[in-house]
Structures are given as C-alpha cells and as structure tokens.
Amino acid sequence: MADSLAVTGDLRTEPWRRAVETVPREAFIPSFFRPVDGPGETLWAPVTTELVAGAELLQLVYSDATWVTQLDRRLTPEQTDLPIAGVPTSSSTMPGLVVRMLEELGVEDGSKVLEIGTGTGYSTALLSERLAGAAVTSVEFDPEVAGRAGRALRSTGFDPTLVVGDGIDGHAAGAPYDRVVATCSVRHIPTAWIDQTRAGGSILTTLTGWLDASAGLVRVEVFEGGSAEGRFLGTTDSFMPARPHDRPPLPDDLFDWLSDSPVEERVTSVGPDVLDQAVDWTAAFVAQLAVPGCQPLGISEDDGPMVNYLIDAELEAFAALIPQSDGSWRVRTAGRVDLWARVESKLAAWDALGRPSLDSFRLDITATAQTVRLSDSVGSEFAALPLGT
Numbered sequence: 001m002a003d004s005l006a007v008t009g010d011l012r013t014e015p016w017r018r019a020v021e022t023v024p025r026e027a028f029i030p031s032f033f034r035p036v037d038g039p040g041e042t043l044w045a046p047v048t049t050e051l052v053a054g055a056e057l058l059q060l061v062y063s064d065a066t067w068v069t070q071l072d073r074r075l076t077p078e079q080t081d082l083p084i085a086g087v088p089t090s091s092s093t094m095p096g097l098v099v100r101m102l103e104e105l106g107v108e109d110g111s112k113v114l115e116i117g118t119g120t121g122y123s124t125a126l127l128s129e130r131l132a133g134a135a136v137t138s139v140e141f142d143p144e145v146a147g148r149a150g151r152a153l154r155s156t157g158f159d160p161t162l163v164v165g166d167g168i169d170g171h172a173a174g175a176p177y178d179r180v181v182a183t184c185s186v187r188h189i190p191t192a193w194i195d196q197t198r199a200g201g202s203i204l205t206t207l208t209g210w211l212d213a214s215a216g217l218v219r220v221e222v223f224e225g226g227s228a229e230g231r232f233l234g235t236t237d238s239f240m241p242a243r244p245h246d247r248p249p250l251p252d253d254l255f256d257w258l259s260d261s262p263v264e265e266r267v268t269s270v271g272p273d274v275l276d277q278a279v280d281w282t283a284a285f286v287a288q289l290a291v292p293g294c295q296p297l298g299i300s301e302d303d304g305p306m307v308n309y310l311i312d313a314e315l316e317a318f319a320a321l322i323p324q325s326d327g328s329w330r331v332r333t334a335g336r337v338d339l340w341a342r343v344e345s346k347l348a349a350w351d352a353l354g355r356p357s358l359d360s361f362r363l364d365i366t367a368t369a370q371t372v373r374l375s376d377s378v379g380s381e382f383a384a385l386p387l388g389t
C-alpha cells in the first residue's frame with residue numbers, strides 16, 4: 001500500500017512512509033461494510049472474518065478505499081449477515097486521502113496535533129507513530145466508535161489522548177496545538193479550533209454545506225488575536241459532516257408548506273446539474289456557497305419526473321426545479337428570497353471571472369466573519385460562510 005500511495009503522489013515523505021509501513025490497518029478495521037453495486041439505494045454488505053476469507057479481507061484492508069464501519073449512528077457489520085441500507089456515519093477514510101492530508105498538515109518532530117473525528121483510530125495511529133502518542137489528541141463524538149478506536153490503538157501500542165465529545169469544541173485542556181486536522185467536514189471553522197491553535201499554527205479541514213454538493217479542503221494559518229487565513233487546496237475531497245454541523249431535520253409540516261405556499265414560476269437556464277459534484281466540482285462548490293442553508297429533496301410528483309427541491313427552513317424559502325420535455329428547466333420559488341436566483345447570480349459572477357478553479361479561492365477569518373474570497377481579486381468578497389453552532 002505504501003508503494004502504491006507513493007506512486008499516486010499521496011505519500012511523499014519518508015516519516016509518513018514509515019508510519020504507513022508500521023501501522024497495521026487491519027487492527028483498526030477488523031470488520032466493515034462494502035457497498036453493493038446495483039440500481040437504487042446503496043446497500044452495504046458486511047465484511048467480517050466469519051463471512052470473508054482472511055486473504056480477501058486483507059486485500060480489501062490494504063486497498064486505497066474508504067471502508068464504512070457504522071451505519072445510521074448505530075449499526076456495525078457484526079449485526080447483520082445480509083446487505084442492509086443505511087447512511088454511513090463512521091468509516092476508515094481511504095488511506096490515500098488520510099496520508100495526503102497528513103503530508104499537507106506540515107508537522108515537524110515535536111508538533112502537537114488535535115485531530116477531530118477519531119473514527120477507527122487509523123489516522124490517529126499514523127499521527128501517533130509519526131509524533132509519539134503524547135503529542136496527539138483525538139476527539140470522537142460517538143462513544144462506541146471511540147471505544148473501539150481506543151482498544152485498537154492500545155492493542156497496537158499507541159497511546160494518544162482520546163477524548164469522547166463534540167470536536168467542534170476542540171479540546172481546550174490540551175491547547176495550544178500546532179496543528180488541527182479534521183476528518184469530518186464543517187460549515188465554517190469552529191471558533192474553538194482557532195482559539196486552541198497557537199499563532200503560526202494551522203488548521204486543515206473540509207468545508208461543506210447541507211446540499212452535499214461538493215466540499216473544499218482548506219488550510220488556514222492562525223494569527224495572533226484570533227484571525228486566520230489560507231487557501232483552498234483545490235482537491236476533490238469530502239468527508240462525512242461533523243455531527244452538530246450536519247443538516248437539521250426538515251420541518252414536520254414540510255409537505256403542507258410546499259403545497260400551500262404561493263409560488264412564482266419562471267424559466268431558468270441553470271439546471272440542478274450545477275449541484276452535481278460529478279459534473280463540475282467547483283461549480284457545485286460555488287452553487288453551494290450561494291445557498292449555504294439549503295437542503296436538497298427529490299420529489300416525484302404524481303409519478304412524473306423527479307423535481308429537485310432546495311429547502312431553506314430558516315429563510316422559510318424553497319425552490320423547485322422542474323424538468324421540461326424539451327430538456328430545459330423551469331423553477332418555482334416561494335418565500336422571502338428567491339433561492340435559485342442566488343445560485344444563478346453566484347454562478348454568473350464565477351463565470352464572468354473565467355470560472356476560476358477551487359485553488360483560486362481563499363478563506364479569511366476574523367472574530368466576526370468567515371469570508372470566501374478569490375485570491376487574485378483580493379478585495380472582493382465572494383461569499384460569507386454561515387456562522388453559529
């Protein structure tokens with residue numbers, strides 16, 4: 001695995017290579033789920049020592065793949081013999097991404113690191129191998145996930161500080177840190193991470209919104225007084241959302257609200273494809289920045305074609321994109337703001353600038369605002385991130 005991660009360029013330096021060669025990934029994922037190919041909703045098949053032969057299991061463990069270890073915040077592979085549906089809520093991230101982030105973190109001997117999202121403990125073990133356990137603190141939200149990671153870390157001889165709690169609050173008792181790295185994504189950089197990073201230290205995390213459109217991996221340097229700034233790295237990486245930053249439940253009276261609200265309908269030249277990261281990662285990132293409080297919902301009305309809704313419960317607004325038989329789109333909007341107009345105008349602004357790539361964006365953080373800007377038009381604010389909890 002180390003050889004192939006070196007070939008892909010994810011693994012670049014000798015100390016991280018030693019860490020990859022030393023940490024046995026199988027100790028951190030003794031069992032996991034693998035996705036089953038097929039139409040419709042993804043099903044997850046358990047991979048355990050009872051169900052899969054040792055050699056095949058090891059081959060999967062040492063492939064550059066993300067292996068899901070928990071579904072719906074409770075299900076583990078031992079709880080089923082058959083493929084099941086569910087939303088992944090914990091995993092061992094693909095080693096290529098883990099290692100690339102660790103390389104990007106720029107640690108040195110003696111660096112103190114705070115990791116958010118222990119998960120299986122694999123990345124925590126790599127950090128502990130590289131820096132010695134005492135320098136590494138890792139926070140995991142889910143007590144059972146944290147318990148399994150703790151046992152795996154101890155069984156492989158690593159001794160980082162493990163904290164069960166909400167990583168959005170960091171871990172003040174171990175501050176200041178030289179580096180903060182998150183393996184779950186956030187909507188904005190939590191104030192606690194900035195407060196707990198020493199001046200000159202840095203934070204590496206993915207930023208995303210509630211549309212699941214696409215994420216931006218960003219590294220910011222923290223300055224005296226609590227400001228920070230840095231660049232998006234331009235890679236197409238994403239992580240599961242940090243739990244308190246995940247989207248809230250939709251309103252109970254959603255369907256009444258959608259059907260009873262007065263709407264306006266118009267033609268639009270921008271279809272819902274702009275939210276599809278597979279079509280254009282940066283376009284989806286830009287569209288998401290325009291409507292950070294929106295959640296997606298697909299509804300097939302009267303067995304007709306799928307209508308894509310964007311719902312912003314806080315703004316009490318929604319937009320519905322309705323496909324036309326000639327391939328064009330109409331949009332129906334309701335509420336205080338025209339959500340789709342925000343997407344259209346943010347995309348038009350990005351288009352007018354020549355569709356700059358994700359690594360042309362940067363993030364500026366002050367005590368009161370987090371602002372995405374374009375690097376070559378420094379003064380111009382591109383989007384403000386939603387702050388709060």
Ligand SMILES: C[S@@+](CC[C@H](N)C(=O)[O-])C[C@H]1O[C@@H](n2cnc3c(N)ncnc32)[C@H](O)[C@@H]1O
Nearest residue numbers: 090092117119120123140141167183184242243
């Ligand atoms: C992709 S997994 C982490 C992968 C892990 N670093 C590894 O190498 O196995 C993301 C983890 O973040 C955890 N998580 C989600 N929100 C969190 C939060 N607010 N604080 C700490 N951990 C959180 C999830 O429970 C999940 O275990």
